[in-house]
Amino acid sequence: MKELLKGLLEKNIVAAVLVPAKTTYGKVPFPLFIKNPELVEDADPFAPVMPVSMATQVSKLTRLASPDEPVAVVMKPCELRALVELVKFRQAGLENLLIISFECPGVFTIEDYINVVEKGENPIELAKAKDGIRRACRGCLYPYPYAHFDIAYSFAQDGFYAGTEKGRNALESLGIEVKERDEEAIRKETEERRKFWEEVRKKTREEVYGLENLMSFLSRCVGCHNCKDLCPICYCKECFWESPVFDYRPDSFFDWGNKKGGVRMPTDIFFYHVGRLTHMSLSCVGCGLCEDACPQDIELQRLFLHVALNTQAAFEYTPGLSLEDVPPLTTFKEEEIPELG
Amino acid sequence: MFEPKIVGFFCNWCTSAAADLAGTSRIQYPVNVRPIRVWCSGTVDPAYIIRAFIEGADAVVVGGCHPGDCHYISGNYKARRRIKLLKEVFKSLGLPEDRVYLRWISASEGKKFADTMHEITEETRKKGPGPFAGKREW
């Protein structure tokens, strides 16, 4: 992969590369925007850790305008699906990007990743053996690039295949062999992970069913909203759930006190989580960054993805697969939803 | 006896006018309904419905113009999708989606307005208090 990135830069096929890479100060690779081909040495494209979503970084790069010169971006499949959603919401563009993805073994939490590295073990090999990767990844529904990628790498095939003509040309002009994608291997791997998710989901369905259960599930929530800050789908500059319309005057507290005796603070844990599900669940790709972000270790990904798969099914919508699929809340039909009149 | 509290988000151009018409025609409707006038059913983000429940509503009804009649052309179609979405979220979490109502009531349907409010009030009376009654955490 590094040779590919270096070649792309040296042959001027792209003018820059955006890829996870070593940082100067820590052990966890972060996205690095690279212009100097020599810096590709620091790239760690397959590092099985995801401190932030690359989708968010691509949005930062492309939201105000498309880059004038081509940029190659290395993304995990879930990051790519999130990016597809952001493009639909006009928060990012694909123009002048060369998207490189890969069949993803899964990632560790930041903490686990650091531990593995400190023990001197090889994180990629462990990830491939599914040893210690995040629960979200073990149950990943699309652990392979689905669409909108130019080039993809497969560990199993130890090689690249192309998703577009552009990708094929880039590979060929660097003299890199272009393989055929092994659909059967992908199908098998995906099936295994979906089975894992189904087990998780079964348990989750019961655990969060009913107000009492849901509130117990969320009982440690401190209302920091980190989960939405790291969510690649939550792009709003000002979060609706933090807007002053929802602030209370002191009399509200006294009213509740009179009626209920007292009130748990901070309030609005339910309000925020259930409300937010009505905003982002249709585009939730299950990447698990919400859960990684939670200081209280609440297993948010399985809660959110469980609900999301229901709302997505209700609108026959799967986020992140195709730019052609229109987000359900941005459109309507005159004749539909007869149960609501 | 349990007196349900029902929060209504009623479109200015239709359901709110229907409520006025019911009033001027001296058609009684239950005092259980607390009407809130909104510019269009399309302005009702699910947030407001959830908030109404938290604040003690036993049911919430959104009233808009009939399909095709929205003053802003498509607000009610969008409202319909949002309510469907909210109901799906509620269903997934075992929350009372049946306490969320969407009704099309035009400005001339004073009688329909009163009938609908009776119907929702009686249904809610049977169901009993809403999800956050007596709860001190949300």
Ligand code: SF4
């Ligand atoms: S959720 Fe899927 S695509 Fe994303 S890091 Fe995990 S395995 Fe890879």
Ligand code: SF4
């Ligand atoms: S990150 Fe965790 S504690 Fe913070 S708001 Fe989200 S669920 Fe609550």
Ligand code: FES
């Ligand atoms: S104006 Fe009445 S529903 Fe839109």
